[in-house]
Amino acid sequence: MFYQLTLLAVTTVPTEEAGLADTVNGISEKFKIYPELFFPQLISFLIVAILLKKFAFGPIQEMLEQRKQRIADGEAKLIEIEKQLADSAKHTAEVVEKANADAKRMIEEAKASASNIVEQKTQEAISSAQQIISKAEAAAQAERAQIAAELKREFGRLVADTAQNATAGKLTADQQRAINDDALRQVQA
Amino acid sequence: MRKLITSLAVFFACVSPALAAGAAHDHLPVHAEEIFRFGPVVISNSMLMIWIVAAVVILVAQLATRKIALVPSGLQNFVEWIVESLYNFLEGILGAHLVKRTFWFFGTIFVLILFTNWFGLIPGVGTVGWFKEGGYGGDSHDTFHPFLRGGNADLNMTLAMAISFALIWFYWAISENGIVGFVKHIFAPKGQFSGPMAIMMLVVFAFVGILELVSILFRPVALSFRLFGNIFAGETTLETMTAITGNWYTNWLPPIPFYFMEMLVGLIQALVFMLLTSVFLKLICEHHEEEGHEHH
Numbered sequence: 001m002f003y004q005l006t007l008l009a010v011t012t013v014p015t016e017e018a019g020l021a022d023t024v025n026g027i028s029e030k031f032k033i034y035p036e037l038f039f040p041q042l043i044s045f046l047i048v049a050i051l052l053k054k055f056a057f058g059p060i061q062e063m064l065e066q067r068k069q070r071i072a073d074g075e076a077k078l079i080e081i082e083k084q085l086a087d088s089a090k091h092t093a094e095v096v097e098k099a100n101a102d103a104k105r106m107i108e109e110a111k112a113s114a115s116n117i118v119e120q121k122t123q124e125a126i127s128s129a130q131q132i133i134s135k136a137e138a139a140a141q142a143e144r145a146q147i148a149a150e151l152k153r154e155f156g157r158l159v160a161d162t163a164q165n166a167t168a169g170k171l172t173a174d175q176q177r178a179i180n181d182d183a184l185r186q187v188q189a
Numbered sequence: 190m191r192k193l194i195t196s197l198a199v200f201f202a203c204v205s206p207a208l209a210a211g212a213a214h215d216h217l218p219v220h221a222e223e224i225f226r227f228g229p230v231v232i233s234n235s236m237l238m239i240w241i242v243a244a245v246v247i248l249v250a251q252l253a254t255r256k257i258a259l260v261p262s263g264l265q266n267f268v269e270w271i272v273e274s275l276y277n278f279l280e281g282i283l284g285a286h287l288v289k290r291t292f293w294f295f296g297t298i299f300v301l302i303l304f305t306n307w308f309g310l311i312p313g314v315g316t317v318g319w320f321k322e323g324g325y326g327g328d329s330h331d332t333f334h335p336f337l338r339g340g341n342a343d344l345n346m347t348l349a350m351a352i353s354f355a356l357i358w359f360y361w362a363i364s365e366n367g368i369v370g371f372v373k374h375i376f377a378p379k380g381q382f383s384g385p386m387a388i389m390m391l392v393v394f395a396f397v398g399i400l401e402l403v404s405i406l407f408r409p410v411a412l413s414f415r416l417f418g419n420i421f422a423g424e425t426t427l428e429t430m431t432a433i434t435g436n437w438y439t440n441w442l443p444p445i446p447f448y449f450m451e452m453l454v455g456l457i458q459a460l461v462f463m464l465l466t467s468v469f470l471k472l473i474c475e476h477h478e479e480e481g482h483e484h485h
Binding site: 030031040045051061063 | 219220221229230231232233235236239240243246247249250251253254257259268269272273276292293294296297300301343344345346348349350352353417
């Protein structure tokens with residue numbers, strides 16, 4: 001302060017120099033601003049400030065910085081996790097969508113395949129049934145033909161027997177045969 | 190029980206200086222007094238007070254940071270709250286860059302002034318001492334020398350803080366602006382001018398720069414006298430109030446309201462000193478800070 005006030009005294013009008021210097025000296029005397037009191041106080045304050053920086057504010061500030069850093073890291077990780085979660089959800093949705101599409105496609109394919117099989121089996125069944133019917137019809141027809149032939153033969157024999165009995169040997173073999181054939185033709189017709 | 194202890198503490202806080210004041214010196218000297226000396230170095234009672242306060246602050250900080258927990262509690266939580274609040278407050282004034290660099294100084298200023306002011310109110314400070322003659326601060330009519338004195342009731346102390354700030358302010362201003370930037374910040378015209386107006390503005394701002402220089406040079410004086418004046422006035426008020434009744438069984442009563450007021454004054458003065466010093470630094474670094482932000 002002494003030097004500040006001296007500077008003020010130097011920068012002012014020379015006629016006031018002595019008066020200001022006296023004022024400065026008076027203040028210094030009054031408040032005991034002496035170098036042997038001031039400089040130890042100045043050094044003491046600087047030492048205290050350095051000690052507080054090293055042992056008080058330093059550790060606390062470091063602790064707060066660490067916490068801030070940890071919070072910032074946590075927030076960064078949270079953002080990363082949220083991003084990963086969003087990616088995962090998107091990926092899951094894509095997979096589910098793809099699975100749905102695949103399932104749908106497979107169902108469609110299965111349906112189409114089942115329809116084909118049903119059609120094929122139906123056709124096979126129809127074909128098989130037709131074959132059975134054809135065979136049955138052929139068998140029935142053969143049996144009917146056989147029965148008809150047997151009937152004809154029996155009827156012919158009955159006609160021949162009847163005609164022979166009626167004519168009682170008056171007809172020749174050729175006439176007999178002609179009558180039999182005629183009777184057979186009529187039976188067959 | 191807590192109320193009873195508080196009441197007793199207030200009672201003894203008032204009675205102790207009152208008793209001592211009555212028995213010791215008839216007035217509070219305007220300066221600190223010598224306790225002992227190492228050769229030419231004088232250790233005053235205010236310096237001793239500063240050391241005690243610093244030791245307590247360091248002890249509390251060390252205790253708070255001894256077992257650091259992720260989720261703070263107790264003392265750690267309290268200390269963190271104080272420091273973090275102070276840091277955020279200063280960050281609002283100085284900006285993120287400057288506060289990181291200068292917090293230790295402004296934190297020290299605030300905490301040291303605040304607790305020195307409040308420690309000065311503890312019973313025994315200024316009232317416990319011894320009688321002797323001579324030494325610095327020994328008035329001819331007052332032979333009582335207290336061991337402790339309110340640290341900021343000594344102009345040497347407040348001036349030491351103000352001068353320290355002035356020196357460190359100059360260093361920070363130069364390192365942030367550069368020498369040319371520092372000179373330009375004080376003397377260069379602010380705004381865009383051309384022609385004769387530019388020449389006129391050069392002259393005007395040169396004059397303004399000189400005024401600014403004088404203002405800068407006188408800042409330590411204003412800072413130191415403001416703090417010293419407020420704290421010394423408070424101590425004088427307390428001593429006067431204590432002596433006003435003139436008898437020992439009632440003299441504890443008048444200073445009670447003033448103790449509460451002095452606690453408030455202690456806080457306000459710590460805040461004012463820290464705010465002014467931080468604003469002075471911000472003013473000289475403001476241009477640079479803005480440019481820095483633009484660059485970012």
